[in-house]
Amino acid sequence: MDFQRIFYIMISNSAPIILCVLGGNYAHIAGVLNISLEGMMLIGAFASVLFVLVTGSILKGALIGIILTLVFGLIFEGRIQA
Known part of the structure; x- marks a missing residue:
């Protein structure tokens, strides 16, 4: 395997986690600890x-997956007191 193929596989497999981290950053900016x-x-x-x-x-x-994820997100979120 060449480096370009390995890099493509690495980025495509890590895309959901990258999107999750971006969501966590936006939540942190909004003052929500999740x-x-x-x-x-x-x-x-x-x-x-x-x-x-x-x-x-x-x-x-x-x-149903989206709705349950939203419900559990509302249950487990916490506000940051600055």
């Missing part, structure tokens, strides 16, 4: 896959 970002990603992914397996609808599975 250290459960990867956990929320896993909860949303698990709920989506489980719901798709149960119902067979990909769109409904994605919506």
Whole structure:
């Protein structure tokens, strides 16, 4: 493998984590402390896959994953007192 292919694979596989870190930075700027970002990603992914397996609808599975991720995000967020 050449360096260019390894770099492409590395960036494409780390894109979800990079987006998660950017969301954490925006939350920090807004004054919200949230250290459960990867956990929320896993909860949303698990709920989506489980719901798709149960119902067979990909769109409904994605919506349930988004909703559960939002609910758990609201539960586990904390405000920073500056």
